[in-house]
Amino acid sequence: MINQRVRDLALSDTGFVFDPYSGATFTVNPTGLCILRALAEGLARPDVVRRLRESFDAPPAEVEADLDDFLHLLGQQGVLPQDFHLDT
Amino acid sequence: MTQKPLTIAVTGLNATDNPAPGVGVLRALRLGDPESRLVGLAYDALDAGIYADGLTSDVFLIPYPSQGLEAFFSRLEYVHDKVGLDVIIPTLDAELPSFIDLEPRLRQLGIRLFLPTREQLDLRSKARLVDLGRKSGIVVPATAVVSDVEELGRVHEKVPYPFFVKGVFYGATLASTYEEAVHAFYKVVSQWGLPVVVQATVRGEEFNVVGVGDGKGGLVGAVPMKKMVITDKGKGWAGITVRDPALAEVTQAFVKATSWRGPFEVEAMRDAEGRYHLIEVNPRFPAWTFLSCAAGMNLPHAVAELAAGRPAPVFGDYKVGSMFVRIAIDQVASFADFQHMVTLGEVARTTNGGQP
Known part of the structure; x- marks a missing residue:
C-alpha cells in the first residue's frame, strides 16, 4: 500500500517536486520522476521496474539497484517511512 | 442592497x-x-x-x-x-x-x-503554555517561569540546557550556559519586564499557522505555512503554504481548548518523527498574514466582517503551495x-x- 504522502506530492514535468506535508521542494532526474509517478499510481514493484525498463535503456540489475537507492533516499527525506517496502 | x-x-x-x-x-x-x-x-x-x-x-x-x-x-x-x-x-x-x-x-x-477574552489571552501566554498543553492534549516543550536570577540558576533541573530565554511578549535568546542565560535574562527583563520564560529547545523544522477562531471552539479559517528563509532574528522572510493533517489537528485542538475568539498564530516545531511541539501562540495576526489571501482565505477581511456583526465569508479549502518572499x-x-x-x-x- 503506497503512502498517501507520495500521492500528494506535486510533480512537475521538469522534475520539480513539492511535498505539501513538509513544505520541502526538491528536484529529481527523469528516472526519479518516473519512479515517483509510478508510486503515486500505486504500482507494484514489478510494474515500476517494467515501466523504468520501457523508458530507460538500462540492464535489469541496474534498474533494480537504482530503484532501491531512490526508495532509500525517499525514506531518508521522510517522504516514505524508513521501513517502507514496495509490494512485490 | x-x-x-x-x-x-x-x-x-x-x-x-x-x-x-x-x-x-x-x-x-x-x-x-x-x-x-x-x-x-x-x-x-x-x-x-x-x-x-x-x-x-x-x-x-x-x-x-x-x-x-x-x-x-x-x-x-x-x-x-x-x-x-x-x-x-x-x-x-x-x-x-x-x-x-x-x-x-x-x-x-x-x-x-473581534478579540479573545482576558482569560483566553492568559491561557495561551508563554508562561502558561504547559497548562494549555495539558488542557488541549498538544505536546509542548518543557517550560519554566522564572522571576529572579537565583531561580534561573536552578532552572536546568527542570529545563535542560540549551534552552530559550523568552520575554512575556517577545524575544527568544538561546542559552547554552548559565552565563549566557543570565545575560539573556537581564536583556529580556530590561525590554519586557518580569517574569521570564525558559523553554527547552526542540530540534526540527518550524511551521506556523495563521488562523481565526470563532469564539465558540471552531475555526473561521486557518492557513499553515513553512518558513523557507529565516532571518537572524528568527523571522520568516519567505514561506510556502503546506498541508499536514497533524498540524491541522494541533490548530483545532488549541482553538477548541480555549474557545479562541479572533486572530492567532500557532508556532510549532516538527521533530524527526513528524510530531509537532507547540512553541507558542501569538494572540494576533502574524506579519505574513497576506499569504492567507494568496491561498484563498482573506482572514483579516473575515475578522473585520465578524467584528462588525456581519456573517464571516465562507471559505473553501486553501491553496497549498502558495508562496511569499518578502522584499525590502x-x-x-x-x-x-x-x-x-x-x-x-x-x-x-x-x-x-x-x-x-
Missing part, C-alpha cells in the same frame, strides 16, 4: 526587518473590500506603513498603552471623532490587554473588536506627510471617507 463600506483602523505599522503585522493586514483588508476606509494607528512618526502608497486613508499617532489606559482611550476617541471608526484590528501583543479592557467602552462608541524596498515618502505626523500626530489624506 449592498452593505456600507467599513472604516477599519489597524495598528502595528512598523515594517523593518522584524515587521509588525499591520501592513500585511491592511493589504488584505484593501483586497477584501476596495471601498473600505482604512486608517493606520502608528506609534512612531517613521513607521514605514504610514508612507506606503495607497495603503491607508488616514494615519494617527497613538500613545503606547504603557502611558495609561485613559490616554490611550482618549486618543482612540479623538480618532473616532475624526473618521468614524467601525472596527479596530490590533496587531501587537503588548497592546492587546488594553484593547480587551477597553472593548466595552469602545463598543459604546460604536467601535467593534526604499519607498519614496511624502515629506509633507512626515511633517504632519511629527507636528500634528496625524495625516488626513481624505476628508470624505473615501480612498487615499
Whole structure:
C-alpha cells in the first residue's frame, strides 16, 4: 500500500517536486520522476521496474539497484517511512 | 442592497526587518473590500506603513498603552471623532490587554473588536503554555517561569540546557550556559519586564499557522505555512503554504481548548518523527498574514466582517503551495506627510471617507 504522502506530492514535468506535508521542494532526474509517478499510481514493484525498463535503456540489475537507492533516499527525506517496502 | 463600506483602523505599522503585522493586514483588508476606509494607528512618526502608497486613508499617532489606559482611550476617541471608526484590528501583543479592557467602552462608541477574552489571552501566554498543553492534549516543550536570577540558576533541573530565554511578549535568546542565560535574562527583563520564560529547545523544522477562531471552539479559517528563509532574528522572510493533517489537528485542538475568539498564530516545531511541539501562540495576526489571501482565505477581511456583526465569508479549502518572499524596498515618502505626523500626530489624506 503506497503512502498517501507520495500521492500528494506535486510533480512537475521538469522534475520539480513539492511535498505539501513538509513544505520541502526538491528536484529529481527523469528516472526519479518516473519512479515517483509510478508510486503515486500505486504500482507494484514489478510494474515500476517494467515501466523504468520501457523508458530507460538500462540492464535489469541496474534498474533494480537504482530503484532501491531512490526508495532509500525517499525514506531518508521522510517522504516514505524508513521501513517502507514496495509490494512485490 | 449592498452593505456600507467599513472604516477599519489597524495598528502595528512598523515594517523593518522584524515587521509588525499591520501592513500585511491592511493589504488584505484593501483586497477584501476596495471601498473600505482604512486608517493606520502608528506609534512612531517613521513607521514605514504610514508612507506606503495607497495603503491607508488616514494615519494617527497613538500613545503606547504603557502611558495609561485613559490616554490611550482618549486618543482612540479623538480618532473616532475624526473618521468614524467601525472596527479596530490590533496587531501587537503588548497592546492587546488594553484593547480587551477597553472593548466595552469602545463598543459604546460604536467601535467593534473581534478579540479573545482576558482569560483566553492568559491561557495561551508563554508562561502558561504547559497548562494549555495539558488542557488541549498538544505536546509542548518543557517550560519554566522564572522571576529572579537565583531561580534561573536552578532552572536546568527542570529545563535542560540549551534552552530559550523568552520575554512575556517577545524575544527568544538561546542559552547554552548559565552565563549566557543570565545575560539573556537581564536583556529580556530590561525590554519586557518580569517574569521570564525558559523553554527547552526542540530540534526540527518550524511551521506556523495563521488562523481565526470563532469564539465558540471552531475555526473561521486557518492557513499553515513553512518558513523557507529565516532571518537572524528568527523571522520568516519567505514561506510556502503546506498541508499536514497533524498540524491541522494541533490548530483545532488549541482553538477548541480555549474557545479562541479572533486572530492567532500557532508556532510549532516538527521533530524527526513528524510530531509537532507547540512553541507558542501569538494572540494576533502574524506579519505574513497576506499569504492567507494568496491561498484563498482573506482572514483579516473575515475578522473585520465578524467584528462588525456581519456573517464571516465562507471559505473553501486553501491553496497549498502558495508562496511569499518578502522584499525590502526604499519607498519614496511624502515629506509633507512626515511633517504632519511629527507636528500634528496625524495625516488626513481624505476628508470624505473615501480612498487615499
